[in-house]
Amino acid sequence: MDESGGKVFKVVCPCCRTVLWVDAAAKGILKSEKAAKAKASLDDLLVKEKQKAEGMATKFEATAEIERQKKRKAEELFRKALDGKDPSEDASS
Numbered sequence: 684m685d686e687s688g689g690k691v692f693k694v695v696c697p698c699c700r701t702v703l704w705v706d707a708a709a710k711g712i713l714k715s716e717k718a719a720k721a722k723a724s725l726d727d728l729l730v731k732e733k734q735k736a737e738g739m740a741t742k743f744e745a746t747a748e749i750e751r752q753k754k755r756k757a758e759e760l761f762r763k764a765l766d767g768k769d770p771s772e773d774a775s776s
Contacts, residue, residue, distance in 0.1 A: 690707040700718030705711070723731075 692705045694703045702716045704714040
């Protein structure tokens with residue numbers, strides 16, 4: 684109990700592990716304390732970085748393939764435009 688005679692409850696958030704002290708009488712939070720972040724091991728960090736690098740390589744390859752397809756399509760349209768050009772237009776230029 685606190686000095687005002689009300690009950691104070693300690694509540695731990697299941698998601699972020701923050702600790703809250705709640706005054707039942709005042710229906711308010713008296714104090715909050717953020718949970719300390721657990722330090723990850725070096726092995727865990729290396730695994731995460733490796734996964735991140737692999738993901739970036741995959742995204743890069745996908746983006747590069749999309750760009751190659753765009754280039755092929757543009758070249759194809761350009762060739763079609765040149766092939767469809769009227770030969771009499773060259774003589775008049």
